[in-house]
Amino acid sequence: MTRITTTRLADGRELIYFDDAGSTDRHPDSLVDRRELPGRAEPGEVRYDALSGEWVAVAAHRQTRTHLPPADQCPICPTTNANPSEIPAPDYDVVVFENRFPSLGPVNGLIPQQPGWGTTAPASGRCEVVAFTPGHTGSFSALGWPRARTVIDAWAHRTEALSSLPGIQQVFPFENRGPEIGVTLHHPHGQIYAYPYIPPRSAAIASAAGVHWDASGGTQSLSSALLAAERNDGRRMVLEGEHFSAYVPFAARWPLEVHLVPHRQVPDFAALTGAERDELAHVYPELLTRLDALYPTETPYIAAWHQAPVGPALRRAGHLHLQLTSPRRAADKLKFLAGSEAAVGAFINDTTPESVAERLRAVAAVGTAASSPEGAPA
Structure with missing residues (x-):
């Protein structure tokens, strides 16, 4: 079992150590932040965009964040x-802490339920940083099975805790990798955002999932149906396991895009069984390894873990899945979101999903070797 130890930083932010299974108790000194820090800044605000019906977070204090x-x-x-x-400790396995420069929070509560033009509210919610490793260099794919398994436990723990906060509607774990994506720290890490509203893309996915769920009489999630269709077709499948499978979606938007889906309908990380988490700690790093094997240099990516919204009305049809995307369309070329994509959201893909899937299958031997570290369960 992953060992969990909670403490507070000098300015009151929460920090949680997630130590690998079999680790010993943390030394008390690792729980004390001896820095002198100023008090936490006031939260930013969210503003309602009446033209689109979407919320926009305004967080000007983030201009001074570390870069x-x-x-x-x-x-x-x-x-x-x-x-x-x-992180006060001289060493650690995985750490989660409240972001010092959050887009949302540190307050929690409901935002206006009937907004209109000019509606604002404090930017309630929470933003957390997930440090995958004490090492300053490296990547998630190179963590090894035990550490990847610890990160998954951390995602599950934080998903459950953040979902219970007042006003939270969506919990979103993600990783930005590479300066081309806009990372501000080289150290391997991810983030978790707990939103007081359902973000636009999440809302669209939840809406489509709800329509399919109702049409099936509440017997099948949309992600289950899409996975079944892709497995039956076969051309875009990348890998298949006992509990998880990955494929390039039929209508992929990005030059590199892979979806990783649990076979069982689960709403979020917290609902995964031990066996499912064990396998995920294999297949996810393998997928990332295959992505890096496509070109001589590391591939920038966004790993977006889509979880079901917190509210029961949309949650019943939700199905946890990863959308792994990269703007890399060639070894020396990136796709930029210009007029069609950025202005009206109409994506134009520079690759075919079938060719991308074929290339990712072709590097399977590289990925499999990297995903079987010593000590992993059979």
Whole structure:
């Protein structure tokens, strides 16, 4: 079992250590943040866009956040005398803590339910950072099975905890990898946003899922139907396991796009069984390894974990899945979202889903070797 230890940073933010199974109790010194920090800033605000019916977070205080510091000043490396970082311990496995420069929070509560032009509210919610490893360099794909399994437990723990906060409607774990994506820290890490509203893309997915659920008489999720169709077709399948399968979707939007779906309909990470988490700790790093094997250099990506909304009306049809996307359309070319995509949301893909799936299958031997670290369960 992953060992969980909670403490508070000098300014009151929560920090949680998730130590690998079999680890010993944390030393009390690792729970004390000895820095002198100013008090937390007031939250930003959310503004209602009456033209689109969407909420926009305004977080001007984030302009001063840390941006690509040198390794000896990294804020999520373990603390040293020369670098008293966000993590007080001299070593750790996985750590989750409240972002010092959050887009949402630290307040929690409901936002206006009948907004119109000019409606604003405090940016309630929560933003957390997930440090995957104490090492400043590397990637999720290279963590090894035990550490990947610990991260999955952390995602599950935080999903359950954040979903219970007042006013939270959507919990979204994700990872931005690569400067081309806009990362502000080189250290391998992800984030979790707990929104006081359902973001537009999540709302569209939830709506389509609800329509399918109702049409099936409440017997099948939309993600289950899509996975069944892709497995039956076969041309866009990338890998298949006992509990998870991955495919390039029929109507992929991005040059590189892969969806990883649990075979069983589960709403979120917290609902995964131990066996499902075990397999996910294999197949997810393998998928990332295959993505990097396509080109001589690491591929930038966004790993977006879509979970069911918190509210029961949309949750019943929800189905956890990963949408792994990259703007890389060639070894030396990126896709930029220009007029059609950025302005009206009409995507034009520069690759065919079938060819991308074929290439990802072709590097299976590389991915499989990297996803079987010593000590992983059979």
